[in-house]
Amino acid sequence: MHRSLAVELPLLTDRDVRLNGWVHRIRDLGGIRFVVIRDRSGLAQVVVGREIDLGEINCEWVVEVTGRCRVESRAPGGVEVAANAITPISAAEPPPLEIFNPEAAREVRLDTLLDHRAVSLRIPNVLDVFRVEAVVLDAFRSFLTGEGFTEIVTPKLVVAGAEGGAAIFEVKYFERSACLAQSPQFYKQIMVGSGLERVFETGHAYRAEKSETSRHTTEFLSLDFEMGFIDSVQDVMRLHARLIGAIFAAVRERCGGILAARGVTLPELTEIPQLAFPEAKRILAREFGKTDGLDGDLDTDAERLICQWAERELGSELLFVTGYHVDRRPLYTMPDLERPPQTHSFDLLFRGTEITTGGQRIHGYAQLVDSIRANGLDPASYAGYLEAFRHGMPPHGGMGMGLERLIKQMLALPNVREACTFPRDRYRMTP
Amino acid sequence: MHRSLAVELPLLTDRDVRLNGWVHRIRDLGGIRFVVIRDRSGLAQVVVGREIDLGEINCEWVVEVTGRCRVESRAPGGVEVAANAITPISAAEPPPLEIFNPEAAREVRLDTLLDHRAVSLRIPNVLDVFRVEAVVLDAFRSFLTGEGFTEIVTPKLVVAGAEGGAAIFEVKYFERSACLAQSPQFYKQIMVGSGLERVFETGHAYRAEKSETSRHTTEFLSLDFEMGFIDSVQDVMRLHARLIGAIFAAVRERCGGILAARGVTLPELTEIPQLAFPEAKRILAREFGKTDGLDGDLDTDAERLICQWAERELGSELLFVTGYHVDRRPLYTMPDLERPPQTHSFDLLFRGTEITTGGQRIHGYAQLVDSIRANGLDPASYAGYLEAFRHGMPPHGGMGMGLERLIKQMLALPNVREACTFPRDRYRMTP
Numbered sequence: 001m002h003r004s005l006a007v008e009l010p011l012l013t014d015r016d017v018r019l020n021g022w023v024h025r026i027r028d029l030g031g032i033r034f035v036v037i038r039d040r041s042g043l044a045q046v047v048v049g050r051e052i053d054l055g056e057i058n059c060e061w062v063v064e065v066t067g068r069c070r071v072e073s074r075a076p077g078g079v080e081v082a083a084n085a086i087t088p089i090s091a092a093e094p095p096p097l098e099i100f101n102p103e104a105a106r107e108v109r110l111d112t113l114l115d116h117r118a119v120s121l122r123i124p125n126v127l128d129v130f131r132v133e134a135v136v137l138d139a140f141r142s143f144l145t146g147e148g149f150t151e152i153v154t155p156k157l158v159v160a161g162a163e164g165g166a167a168i169f170e171v172k173y174f175e176r177s178a179c180l181a182q183s184p185q186f187y188k189q190i191m192v193g194s195g196l197e198r199v200f201e202t203g204h205a206y207r208a209e210k211s212e213t214s215r216h217t218t219e220f221l222s223l224d225f226e227m228g229f230i231d232s233v234q235d236v237m238r239l240h241a242r243l244i245g246a247i248f249a250a251v252r253e254r255c256g257g258i259l260a261a262r263g264v265t266l267p268e269l270t271e272i273p274q275l276a277f278p279e280a281k282r283i284l285a286r287e288f289g290k291t292d293g294l295d296g297d298l299d300t301d302a303e304r305l306i307c308q309w310a311e312r313e314l315g316s317e318l319l320f321v322t323g324y325h326v327d328r329r330p331l332y333t334m335p336d337l338e339r340p341p342q343t344h345s346f347d348l349l350f351r352g353t354e355i356t357t358g359g360q361r362i363h364g365y366a367q368l369v370d371s372i373r374a375n376g377l378d379p380a381s382y383a384g385y386l387e388a389f390r391h392g393m394p395p396h397g398g399m400g401m402g403l404e405r406l407i408k409q410m411l412a413l414p415n416v417r418e419a420c421t422f423p424r425d426r427y428r429m430t431p
Numbered sequence: 432m433h434r435s436l437a438v439e440l441p442l443l444t445d446r447d448v449r450l451n452g453w454v455h456r457i458r459d460l461g462g463i464r465f466v467v468i469r470d471r472s473g474l475a476q477v478v479v480g481r482e483i484d485l486g487e488i489n490c491e492w493v494v495e496v497t498g499r500c501r502v503e504s505r506a507p508g509g510v511e512v513a514a515n516a517i518t519p520i521s522a523a524e525p526p527p528l529e530i531f532n533p534e535a536a537r538e539v540r541l542d543t544l545l546d547h548r549a550v551s552l553r554i555p556n557v558l559d560v561f562r563v564e565a566v567v568l569d570a571f572r573s574f575l576t577g578e579g580f581t582e583i584v585t586p587k588l589v590v591a592g593a594e595g596g597a598a599i600f601e602v603k604y605f606e607r608s609a610c611l612a613q614s615p616q617f618y619k620q621i622m623v624g625s626g627l628e629r630v631f632e633t634g635h636a637y638r639a640e641k642s643e644t645s646r647h648t649t650e651f652l653s654l655d656f657e658m659g660f661i662d663s664v665q666d667v668m669r670l671h672a673r674l675i676g677a678i679f680a681a682v683r684e685r686c687g688g689i690l691a692a693r694g695v696t697l698p699e700l701t702e703i704p705q706l707a708f709p710e711a712k713r714i715l716a717r718e719f720g721k722t723d724g725l726d727g728d729l730d731t732d733a734e735r736l737i738c739q740w741a742e743r744e745l746g747s748e749l750l751f752v753t754g755y756h757v758d759r760r761p762l763y764t765m766p767d768l769e770r771p772p773q774t775h776s777f778d779l780l781f782r783g784t785e786i787t788t789g790g791q792r793i794h795g796y797a798q799l800v801d802s803i804r805a806n807g808l809d810p811a812s813y814a815g816y817l818e819a820f821r822h823g824m825p826p827h828g829g830m831g832m833g834l835e836r837l838i839k840q841m842l843a844l845p846n847v848r849e850a851c852t853f854p855r856d857r858y859r860m861t862p
Contacts, residue, residue, distance in 0.1 A: 003660065020660045020825070022626065022823055023823075038626060039626070039628065040579065040581075040626060040627055040628040040629065040659075060822045060823040061823050062823045062824065062825045089825060089826065090794055090795065090796075090823045090824050090825065090826075091796075091823070092821070092822045092823030093821050093822060095822050116818060117621070117815065117818075118621045118624060118625070118815065118816075118818040118819035118822065119818060119822055121621070121622070121625035121626070122624075122625055122626050122822075124626075127625055127626055127627065130581070130583065130625075130627070131581060131627075133582075133584065134581045134582040134583070137582055137584075138572070138576065138582070141569070141572075145569065148471065150471075150561070150562060150565045151564075151565040151568055151569070152561065152565070152852060153564065153568075153652050153834070153851075153852060154852055154853060155650055155851075155852075155853045155854075155855055156587075156635055156650065157600075157637070157649065157650050157855050157860065158860070159860050159861055169588075169602050169603065169604065170602070170603045171600050171601070171602050171603075171611070172600065172601045172602075172603075173600065173649075173860065174639070174641070174857050176860070178860055180602070187852065187853060190548070190549045190552070190862070191552070191852065193549060193553075194549070194552035194553055194558055194561075195453065195469060195470070195471060195552070195553050195555075195558055196471055196558065196561070196562075197470065197471040198471065203634075203635065204587055204634065204635060206588070208605070210605070218588065218604075219586055219587065219588050221584050229434065229451045363521055364521065365521075365522075383861075383862070384548065384549065384861050384862020385549075385862065387547060387548075387549040387550060387862070388549035390523070390524050391491045391523045391524060391526050391549065391550055391553075392453055392454075392491040392492050392493045392521045392522070392523030393493065393521055394451070394493045394520060394521065395520065395521075403584070420584075420586075421583060421584060421585055421586075421618065421622065422585060422586045422618060423586075424586055424588050426605050429588065429589070429590050429604065429607070429609055430590055430814075430815050431621070431814070431815020431816065431818070
């Protein structure tokens, strides 16, 4: 008999069915047992009469159920299966967490959930996060493909120190040393210059973050796009706003039940308001008395406060802050010559936190060489990158966004680690 | 004026147009100049009259052209643009390779192409490889999503030695040591057990390969799927055959011009024939006199020869070889108890080379613990992985395939490095 999924049962009443899945829960009402089966599509209620011996079958056993599907208004989905047989496929020891308890994930410490990841992922509302993640990835790629972008794959093993800065993981690479890429920045720019013009990548990036915060991990999935032949950074922000709108729309459409169950909503996007950094600074001083932590960019407190202001005054949970100062932005950032020391850069803030960093990049070879030197670095170490600029680069810009942090903000997760299947931080390397 | 792409010109005859792109080539026919503009969509011929001063504009300069689009049967695409103006956007030094020469990529050494990657990627037939790659990635994900699979993201920073073996890159991880994942194997199995049942991933994997061959790099993109509730390894192979068929169909449909220009075709798939390892061994001895290098699996020579045989005798460029011996397969491989020492494993060979490794996995906890011990390893080091099995795993199997090697075989590239934007091997870390 063909296997049916739990979600298909309402269409199969009065038919014999076969279900395969995990025993989610067993309730014994004096001889009659209600066995809830969990499969990839959801939950199904199975009624097991006295004549059937369940043997040792218990929670998390993998089983096969055959039986008759029938209407039962009190069952979830309005149907249940009256079992003819229930056959064990794999035994299970009692799990260290109550998988069937929707509160389980909230009642235990995050560390416990992460220590027992193979089990905690089975808690339906824990697993739902990763169903949303898959939809976000798909929406990101689909939207950009529709806009003429090409997916690229670039290396994560790079030579030491090209991007400068600390927080780099070192790799022993045969007789030499390499490091893990902190972003695909240089490579996606080269790929714009390759002639693809518009490129995106969904690949891992690494930051050796020493501090343990609720929004950093050492390994994350970086969603990046980069586009050539822009007129200004406004082209990048406009496309980015539409991209976010497309992601939110896809999640609303395909994960509506998950959003509802978690009690979260996603904004319907029309346009994302913009605020220049000096104006943000004035507002923070005036409205919140905040004057520190604003040295050319916003600290985490400032991000939180300016988002409060934007929601109250502009009615928007999303806000572009533009014009960060040149000494707080990477060396490839296009300076705003009319408004020094500002740059043609932006962050996208969402519900109190920066989710995206982007901007227009320097495309002139001489200007880029000057910027490398002005940062105290040696252009010779950037030869492969500079070659793209030496031989003709169009005006271009783009952005990078951490998938897990976006999911955290969308689903109002307290900690970004909940948006990682197997998070990595200074103290956590397993499972 | 709105920017038009080269590919759109045939629809814009007798209209004023604006083109942006790179100067691909300039031919001077005594005053009248033909400037070929290259953009992401292709090439456009621009006629520049004597009255226009090109100044220093030369190959690879980024320019803006405005002019009138007109029919010209001798031009590529049957149209050309009569320029009103041609404005430089970015200057370019003369490139170290002849980008406009379709033979350029064949005339220089691969090392030269890779040393000057920012330039060599601009050679249209070099760049086309990565257009195909994007289509393959999309087809892989689309097909599997349609079959009920969920995309997953799993860590590439893992604890040392979990998978055993050599060829591991070590990472300095704060006070400890970590290593780069050689495959997402354990994590995708845990994700099957999470309840997603059917998962796929497109992520980097690492092998510290010391030898420099035409089919290995140290970093590659691993295409993986894993599926639960299989009846046997045949379910995995059946789905895999359909997946390959879907990938080939997508490339034929969306990259037909590229295939034609390279003179390659892709097989129309119906079914992929299977050959058990002992039978392959007999054929190799009988048909090719080959008896060495067949100790439980096939060496590279054997792969090449058995593919020759399959093409000749079975009319197939693809061949599943099954039943590799247990001591030549990873510890999680399901043994074939009816045919020891064979296993329920397979490789997919395509045009002389293995492109996929897959099989059914052990799903019983006790059997997996025994297998770990039998491999001389300590089950305690596998705690996070084993937890999935301790608490109920369905029968499952899957496969892994290197994107770059698949592209190499599809496009008949001599070296897998040509299918990497920025390949990594023992001696190459830049650009």
